[in-house]
Amino acid sequence: MQRKDLPGWLLAAGLGLAAPFGMAAQDEVTPEQVVSALEDTFGVTPGERRNHIKGTCATGEFVGLPAAASWSRSALFSGQPVPVVARLSLPGGNPKAPDTAKSPRGMALEFRLPGGALQHMTMLNTPVFGAAHPKTFLDQIVALKPDPATGKPDPAKLEAFKASHPDSQAQAQFLGEHNPPPSFANSSYFGIHTFKFVDATGKATLVRWRFVPEDGEKQLSDEELKSLPANFLEERLIERTTRGPLRWDMLVSIGQPGDPENDPTQAWPEHREQVKVGTLTLTAAMPQKGAACEKINFDPLVMAAGIAPTDDPILRFRSPSYALSFAKRLSGQ
Template sequence: MKTQNKDLPGWLLAAGLGLAAPFGMAVQDEVTPAQVVAALEDTFGVTPGERRNHIKGTCASGEFVGLPAVAAWSRSALFSGQPVPVVARFSLPGGNPKVPDTARSVRGMALEFRLPGGALQHMTMLDTPVFGAAQPKTFLDQILALKPDPATGKPDPAKLAAFRASHPDSRAQARFLAEHNPPPSFANSSYFGIHTFKFVDATGKATLVRWRFVPEDGEKSLSDEELETLPADFLEERLIQRTAQGPVRWDMLVSIGQPGDPENDPTVAWPENREQVKAGTLVLTAAMPQKGAACEKVNFDPLVMAEGIAPTDDPILRFRSPAYAVSFAKRQAGQ
């Protein structure tokens, strides 16, 4: 395994999403899958056969029961009222499998819903309400700025400062992370879909939506003292112990968009007064190390969508799918 960079600032680890070939991007913003994956490898190192990003993770399993009332907006089988099996994965960003669980970075929750007839619906979420880049070029520039200085083994502070100054779209998520300590358990975070999506009803009418999953166990944060004293690895063990005590639940809350709401910019939050509806409940009954478990081989591509849910033209959302494919192909090949 190549040397890992263990000294990356948490706010810069926040982006946590792989990017790839552009969909209709302007020429000056063109970024290729090879560029971004190579940048991730150069910054974080490579563990052959493993993810290039969000490498450190934990698997879980359970089901989702949607509310039929949501059929007023979406014809997705998610909202039939019947239990849908779910494969889940919780993770920390970056390509360092030894990143400490106290890192001031995002936490991720990825879900694969296994719908009737073999259809799949993916949701890949973060525990911040906004993302750290409005355009793929920002994400690439961030990774490049994080490349360790050979003399110190750490990122160059001048390059990081230059990145912050020249990329205002990175600041909202950085500010959120600076103001909120990470959680003591994966079960104590809300997880946001980050992007705007479309719910499509039985007539074909589309409604702009954003969703988040809110924990029944409540949102909690580590104290500053705990950040200094906890061991590097505790999140996986705590989730396994928590599911052994009983089911862990999150309510899926959906915000209904209005004209003028940001549709293609994941760095901007919607107004808090948007109509919100409860769309269902996620129930996880077991958690386990990812090695050999169901989530390990899943490529949680956010554009894997079943009928009734559709993407917007958000450039970051559209960018993610091909990059995931590049990373997935490498790890399938044992690289």
């Protein structure tokens, strides 16, 4: 049985997580704890994702700019079209979450490179994440569990969580100040984490990326938030692709000494050098059931040569719990 809907801003963490690498003892969190907490808070829909359950598939291509080869040897930047399977989504485990919720919107991409190699990118439409450490994400999901008497989270537990986890506040503040978009096509999507571009000589450069929409960034009005139905994002995305391709430019910020490398809750300075390295084009969108994106495990640590992870504990923590959730849904649980 699904839980009653939760307030959107409370879903600020927005992403499924996985297993820790080198975490401090007091912050040790297991994939089983995270997935169980998601199931306990949102309920379970057998055979479906535990987080970002509500989503829409899309297909298209990415064409990188060869100029990016000065930083990365990735085949993404060969200048040749690379097929892409995309998934646009809302956070949480409630398949009936309203599209008006003031929660993050997600974009997950699988780039199908020559020779069978894959590159994944798993992004949100917020410039920062809602947890610097896996324990914060786990504690937030636990705090969100509805009180049986009210069907809603206990306000006292939520306040206690906020007071004891200051790393959750930057993303929550962003969501509180920005209404959600009228379409998946009207959001920028941020890689959230810092990554490494690795060139042909092995030199690594710290980068953060975002995908900026050609259709422009837009927000729903307060009146639209009150009047729109619970489901409109999928229909609007499908309709938009029937009128022509959707495009996002991939912009990369080049890191400088002192920029936060392992903390996704901290934004980089806005004046960092930004370089356009390619364009994503989506030409078709469709309901996820039976479509190409449905069975993909969009693990952000699936990377081809030329792009590498940092030691960000949240980034490193995601992969094993993605795998656990994926195994459960493949087995019909």
